[in-house]
Amino acid sequence: MPPVRDHIPVVVQGSGRRGRRAGLAGTLWAAAELTVTAGVVVLLLVVHQVWWTNRQALASARDEVHALERSWAEEPPRRPAPAPDPSPSGGGTAPTPDDGPEPRVDPGSGAGAGAGPGSGGSSSAGAPGRAGEPPARExxxxxxxxxxxxxxVPVARGIDKRAVLDKGYAGHYPGTAAPGARGNxxxxxxxNTHGEPFRYxxxxxxxxxxxxxxxxxRYTYVVGKVLAQTTERDTGVIAPVxxxxxGPDQGYGEPxxxxxxTTCTPEYTSRYRLVVWGTLRS
Structure with missing residues (x-):
């Protein structure tokens, strides 16, 4: 009978360590893939917000300008009776710091857009005739x-973001004067973004x-003063005067x-407001 040999197990050194290293490498690779994917998604969102929305809004605003010009060429101007004076002495409704709850001077390019004076008003406007005629909606x-x-840039009534400002339009603050009329x-x-008509x-x-x-x-105004920075609640900047x-030394003192x-400042933020004022050339 042949001798019985003892069975000696073979131990492979380092196999557990290699397995742990392989698991760690797989985890790192998966994390890297997720990071790259997230970065691509964020980049696409930025491109959409900064570039594509500008492109769409600019095209929309340009088409609207052409449509207005065509409609004016095809229809004779209307001549309605002049509107009442929008100043406080004339019984108008232009917002002032004393008109109930304090509104915000909202250019619509930051958080809280649409919460300014007259928020919730009509989002845009139809074509009026002379100064003072209230335009139709939409x-x-x-x-x-x-x-x-x-x-x-086309001008529509209201400062609603989606209905007016995001289309690349300038929004006419509800309650403020009509073009060419006495008041503001x-x-x-x-x-920034959505056509950014007031960027510069x-x-x-x-x-x-x-x-x-x-x-x-046609009404021609001449720039008189620029307020480089103020708060979003500085409602005096859109008052009749x-x-x-x-800053009490900033602005005008006579009707x-x-x-x-108005727009946001600094760029790509909505922390403050930038204001440009002008007067009607006589």
């Missing part, structure tokens, strides 16, 4: 031209022209026919 009714910036014709616009209004200087076309009429309630442009 269409733009005027064109703002700023030669210094090469800007041509106050507008808001995005500074910080470049405007005293003497620059702000031209507002309405069917059959525009002024800052934050007249004014225009106000």
């Amino acid at each position: 269409r733009s009714y005027a064109i703002l031209r700023i030669p210094r910036l090469g800007l041509v 014709f106050a507008l808001a616009g995005h500074r 209004i910080n470049r405007l200087r005293a003497g620059d022209e702000l031209i507002v076309d309405v069917r059959g009429e 525009p002024h800052s309630v934050v 007249g026919s004014y225009i106000t442009l």
Whole structure:
């Protein structure tokens, strides 16, 4: 009978360590893939927000300007009776710091858009005739031209984000004066994304022209003052006599026919408001 040999198990050194290393490498690889995927998604979102929305809004605003110009060429201007004076002495409803709960001066390019004076009002407007006629809803009714910036943008009533500002339009603050009328014709616009029509209004200087076309009429305002920074609740900037309630030395002190442009500042934030004021050229 052959001798019985003892069975000696063979131990492979390091196999457990290699397995742990392989598991760690797989985990790191999966984490890297997730990180890259998340980065691509974020990049696509940024491209959509910063580039694609601008492209869409610019095209929409350009088409709206052309449509307005065509409609004005095809229809004769209407001549309604002049509207009442929007100033407090004339019984108007322009918002002031004393008109109930304090509203926000909202250009619609940051958080809380649409919460400004008259929020919840009509989102856009139809075409009026002369200054003071209340425009109908659901269409733009005027064109703002700023030669210094090469800007041509439709104007609609209201500052609702989705219905007006996100289309690349300038929004006419409800309760403020009509173009060419006595009081303050106050507008808001995005500074970044969605057409960003007011992106470069910080470049405007005293003497620059702000031209507002309405069917059959043209009103030319001249930039007088620029308020580089104020709070979103500085409602005085869109009052009938525009002024800052934050900086009492900023603004105007006499009744007249004014225009106000408001937007967010600094760029890509909604922390403060940038304001440009002008007066109607007689």
